[in-house]
Amino acid sequence: MRLSDGRELIYFDAAARPGRDAADQRGLPPATADCELRYDPLLRAWVMYAAHRQDRSFLPTAADCPLCPSAGGRRTEIPAGDYEVVVFENRYPALLGWANQHARAGELLAARPAAGRCEVICFTSDHEASFADLGPVRARLVTEALVDRTTELAALPGVAQVYCFENRGQEIGVTQPHPHGQIYAYPFVSPRTSQLLRSARAHARRTGRNLFDDVIAAERADGTRLVRSGRHWVAFVPHAARWPYEVHCYPLRRVPDLASLVPAERTELADFQLDLLGRFGRLFAAPAPYVCGWHQAPTRTGRRDFALHLELFTVRRSDDKLKYLAGSESGMDAFTNDVLPERAAARLRELGR
Amino acid sequence: MRLSDGRELIYFDAAARPGRDAADQRGLPPATADCELRYDPLLRAWVMYAAHRQDRSFLPTAADCPLCPSAGGRRTEIPAGDYEVVVFENRYPALLGWANQHARAGELLAARPAAGRCEVICFTSDHEASFADLGPVRARLVTEALVDRTTELAALPGVAQVYCFENRGQEIGVTQPHPHGQIYAYPFVSPRTSQLLRSARAHARRTGRNLFDDVIAAERADGTRLVRSGRHWVAFVPHAARWPYEVHCYPLRRVPDLASLVPAERTELADFQLDLLGRFGRLFAAPAPYVCGWHQAPTRTGRRDFALHLELFTVRRSDDKLKYLAGSESGMDAFTNDVLPERAAARLRELGR
Incomplete structure (x- = not known):
């Protein structure tokens, strides 16, 4: 389904569930993002710029969590009243959209649109849980969701690599405590993988x-x-x-x-x-x-x-x-x-x- | 001169100063360190291990600062009662000593002694100052000290690169607020420089x-x-x-x-x-x-x-x-x-x- 600003959202359930057709009632303005890639000729690496990310929400309380289900009159990123695993496009992406421009890696000051996609994956609707609490069935469902997303994103034009990861803990800069991971579809092969x-x-x-x-x-x-x-x-x-x-x-x-x-x-x-x-x-x-x-x-x-x-x-x-x-x-x-x-x-x- | 545990200390002054022959009265046990280098065959980079560094002092107050001059009965890393710029071997080095072993970079689980040297450079005896406060004469003296140390360390056997740097601020993990920098004489060319x-x-x-x-x-x-x-x-x-x-x-x-x-x-x-x-x-x-x-x-x-x-x-x-x-x-x-x-x-x- 699509959220009200046009971003895609996908539910992953172990069995068919009701309520997955609930619409996003927030009426968000169309999602826009100011993404750019620049090439560093000294380190031979692309750097992603996303000025709009300065405004991300920071450590909301459970009552304001955008990753909890929509319930009790509160409207979040997930329209359903409950979910198992859900994936949606990041509202503050570092990569967005598709471009047919190739890397101009030979140029000294090369830049191009930051084509690609950033998705969020919520592991559970329980705000207080962590991945370690999921249990084997849910953890396996997360893997299936990552397989699905990797396959779908790899098939998009210009995606060079799909990276799934979880950041956990304020000490490494996590801005949302709700248990979730991220999926980056890079338009380049990462420096680490290249090495x-x-x-x-x-x-x-x-x-x-x-x-x-x-x-x-x-x-x-x-x-x-x-x-x-x-x-x-x-x-x-x-x-x-x-x-x-x-x-x-x-x-x-x-x-x-x-x-x-x-x-x-x-x-x-x-x-x-x-x-x-x-x-x-x-x-x-x-x-x-x-x-x-x-x-x-x-x-x-x-x-x-x-x-x-x-x-x-x-x-x-x-x-x-x-x-x-x-x-x-x-x-x-x-x-x-x-x-x-x-x-x-x-x-x-x-x-x- | 040598500190009481055998580490070298060097004063840098714009003009000759008295008191530079003050001895370290602390009677420290001989400096030892448990340093090792290991090669990562996947990232093709050496990693430095220094288990003894877990015990470093952390954010001491001015009254306990080991980088202030020795004065008023208090004995610090610097025996003199005052100083302009001073360099000494780090008490908690990541690299120490000399070995004639070469990098066995082809081996999968290669390790060797972490030969090399880590020095501390204090920019001023004023605990509350920062580099930005030094003024042009002192800043120039710091450069001369770095030139001296780079030249001396580069001449030691096995030193592949000399890197001088200053970390400033608790947010990046600085454990000593006294204005100081560090000098690493690496026994390898750093991954960044290689790139x-x-x-x-x-x-x-x-x-x-x-x-x-x-x-x-x-x-x-x-x-x-x-x-x-x-x-x-x-x-x-x-x-x-x-x-x-x-x-x-x-x-x-x-x-x-x-x-x-x-x-x-x-x-x-x-x-x-x-x-x-x-x-x-x-x-x-x-x-x-x-x-x-x-x-x-x-x-x-x-x-x-x-x-x-x-x-x-x-x-x-x-x-x-x-x-x-x-x-x-x-x-x-x-x-x-x-x-x-x-x-x-x-x-x-x-x-x-």
């Missing part, structure tokens, strides 16, 4: 093997940083983790994206996510703020080399200290980490249930 | 010209993002700035490092720094937190291609909002910026005095 693919290609040239396969095999053989091993997935703190507590989670069968996972892999993924987020919730006196990203291959390139994986990390390094990105990290991309990966892994293993 | 040099080499192959020269020429010709132009230096908000307020400052004569600057260039650099930091101080209701980095060429590679420059940015985007690096930035290195560079430059121009 991973460059590394994979260099490794393949040198060894004839896949870098992700070899890293996973090395971590499993070493064993000291494993957090959990399953039938289909393995989770470990990487040997050279950048963050105080950081876990990477790979399927044992290399696939490019979420849509390529078979049902048994999807079910175990939900189980791993709930388990790992539960451990992060017990690391400190209060649940750790975190970023959880579903890293998928670009839509058109590198699909044979890339390995779908989950990256989960927290910026919290102790009950009362955060890891900040200051001079060395922000200026030089040279990370310092005060927590040894083996110690982080041992701690996360202890926190299993 | 800049890759970009420069690709540009040179394509055009036969230097990328930094061309970017500076393009910014000067465009003019809309210039903040200040001088006889020897130019300061602008980059066309694709990542941070809400970000200024890059280049000498008009391309040089690889601070030591290559002639006296007139050093004097104007001090003037530019004081001016730009003053503008950052007036951007918001309270002085903006910032990172200021002096980007220099590696000690042995890329010296002909690289251009010394200063990068200054703040994470503050309005009086009550910060820019956080969440899912897209931390996970994908894909930055969103809510402040257009032309608007940031216009605002910074208005704030000149």
